Amino acid sequence: EILRCLVGSEMCIRDSSDSMMFETNQNVVIAVRDALGNTTTQTINIAYIDQTPPTAKITGNPTDWQAEAATLTVEATDNMELASEPFSWDNGKTWTKALSKQVTENGTYSVLVRDTAGNETTVTAEVNRVDTTAPEIKLVGIPENWTNQETVVSIDAKDTESGLAKLAFSWDGGSTWTDDSTFVLKENGALNVAVRDTAGNIARETVVVSKFDMTEPTDFTVTGVPKEWTSEKVTLSVLNAKDIGSGLDDEPYNWNNEGWTKNSTYEVKANGVINLKAVSYTHLRAHETSQDL
Numbered sequence: 526e527i528l529r530c531l532v533g534s535e536m537c538i539r540d541s542s543d544s545m546m547f548e549t550n551q552n553v554v555i556a557v558r559d560a561l562g563n564t565t566t567q568t569i570n571i572a573y574i575d576q577t578p579p580t581a582k583i584t585g586n587p588t589d590w591q592a593e594a595a596t597l598t599v600e601a602t603d604n605m606e607l608a609s610e611p612f613s614w615d616n617g618k619t620w621t622k623a624l625s626k627q628v629t630e631n632g633t634y635s636v637l638v639r640d641t642a643g644n645e646t647t648v649t650a651e652v653n654r655v656d657t658t659a660p661e662i663k664l665v666g667i668p669e670n671w672t673n674q675e676t677v678v679s680i681d682a683k684d685t686e687s688g689l690a691k692l693a694f695s696w697d698g699g700s701t702w703t704d705d706s707t708f709v710l711k712e713n714g715a716l717n718v719a720v721r722d723t724a725g726n727i728a729r730e731t732v733v734v735s736k737f738d739m740t741e742p743t744d745f746t747v748t749g750v751p752k753e754w755t756s757e758k759v760t761l762s763v764l765n766a767k768d769i770g771s772g773l774d775d776e777p778y779n780w781n782n783e784g785w786t787k788n789s790t791y792e793v794k795a796n797g798v799i800n801l802k803a804v805s806y807t808h809l810r811a812h813e814t815s816q817d818l
Contacts, residue, residue, distance in 0.1 A: 550574050575642035579603040579611070583636065583650040585625070590687040590724040594627040595655050599648065603640040613637040617645075629657050631686075656686035656724035660693075664718060668710070668736040671771035676710045676737075680720060687723035695719040699727065713737045738770030742777075742803045749790075759793040766803045774804045 547553065550572050558564040581601035599612055610620040614636050628634060635649045666678040680694055692702040698717035710716070713734050721727045745766035751759055763778060766789070776785040779802040793799060 547571050548574065548576070573642075575605045575640060575644060577604050578644040578646040579607060579638045579640050581636070581638040581646050581648045583634070583648050586650045586652055587654040590654050590656055592657055592724040592726045594629045594657070595652055596625050596627050597634055597650055597652070598625045599636045599638065601638045601646075606641045608639045608641050611639055628652055629655065631655050656722060656726060658686055659726040659728040660684040660689060660720045660722050662718065662720045662728045662730055664730060664732055667732055667734060671736050671738055673738050678708050678710050678716070680706045680718060682706070682720045682728075684722040690721045690723050693720055693722070695721075698729070710734060710737070712739065738768070740768075740770050742766060742768040742773060745803055747801060761791045761793060761799065761801075763789040763801065763803070777803050779804070
């Protein structure tokens with residue numbers, strides 16, 4: 526018969542079996558006696574029972590929007606000792622000593638933590654403030670045909686993560702920012718547009734504007750004006766009429782306010798003041814030239 530007693534206690538258990546289950550650390554005195562009452566005792570120290578899982582938390586979860594990856598770090602303690610490779614960031618498939626994990630997308634991230642006895646704890650972080658994607662932008666209103674009018678250009682922009690910043694738009698490549706998504710174009714040249722979101726991601730686009738013509742056709746000359754008296758009809762001709770922007774209009778000449786025409790010559794039948802105008806494709810007119818015949 527076996528007599529089991531707890532050290533420091535008068536409580537003893539008589540048991541004829543040769544095994545017994547213990548769930549807590551303790552000192553156990555085991556006594557064995559024979560039929561005549563002779564007894565042998567032995568004290569056993571049970572010190573490696575651990576049924577308590579580790580305690581853990583995740584730090585580094587951003588509370589404000591950021592354009593960089595978030596670094597999640599697990600902080601863990603155990604009443605006994607953590608395992609040599611105590612962390613699993615993939616639900617127990619693999620284990621590592623790595624305390625941290627970088628995440629570039631929003632979502633739910635969990636880490637398992639285990640101790641040397643095999644007890645496990647799961648801690649979870651809900652990441653919802655990471656935005657590494659720049660806004661989508663589209664420029665609307667860039668002139669595709671020749672014009673001599675100021676043109677309003679606008680930016681069509683959207684951001685599905687952190688949203689557009691309060692001052693989201695830049696018309697000078699990011700040097701200055703505004704909340705105005707429109708811009709008045711007045712001349713040709715490179716238009717450097719930038720749009721940023723709340724996290725700080727920036728989308729950029731450069732458009733070369735080349736369809737503005739704000740310049741009148743160059744001054745032209747009229748030949749054929751008689752310098753002596755003549756009884757013949759006089760034919761005037763336009764020379765050197767040109768436009769360095771959009772080019773001359775399809776009907777670029779207006780003789781004596783008689784309407785626009787392709788004719789660069791004009792037949793004069795009597796003395797008088799002849800007015801000639803030239804127009805560019807964008808209908809910018811050169812200064813009127815008058816000849817007194």
